[in-house]
Amino acid sequence: GENVEQHPSTLSVQEGDSAVIKCTYSDSASNYFPWYKQELGKGPQLIIDIRSNVGEKKDQRIAVTLNKTAKHFSLHITETQPEDSAVYFCAAVGARGSQGNLIFGKGTKLSVKP
């Protein structure tokens, strides 16, 4: 089945710097890759997603890139702000044909220092 590896597990940056979180997946048939942000005491919130027919997607300070050949995808946050501090999860669709069966990475705790 699908396996998703996420790195780093913790990341500390200064306000204004960029942050990059990387994930790899194992199932070449996976075609949907969402990123979630989870703040303390809350459920994961979708912040951006990408499908396998595109290589990059941007939404203001957030961007996601996908390399299908290498089975890598990454989250880029530019001009980080203290409110970006949270745990970020990547995910990929699980078993072939199992729509909606997301396999999550272990998460990255991002700390943005003012």
Next chain:
Amino acid sequence: DAGVIQSPRHEVTEMGQEVTLRCKPISGHNSLFWYRQTMMRGLELLIYFNNNVPIDDSGMPEDRFSAKMPNASFSTLKIQPSEPRDSAVYFCASSFRTDTQYFGPGTRLTVL
């Protein structure tokens, strides 16, 4: 619009007791997912429904866990009997025809 609604938000119970977690998906969504989150194992899919029918329950840890979806607007996850190792945050999520899932606020379960 209301998001996914879960109740209770916190539950403290004693080992051996029955626990029932409740979820109301986003109106119009046709898929519903139950997850468990722990520090050790991260986010794990327990079971998911499509059009009220269970599709994949391979993540349900054991027979003590059961889930139902009697209609499109309500689902329950039941643990009977509960054990201390069931302590975790349980999330419900819903989606409509796509892979995009929207999560509820979760229920923090503590079994003493």
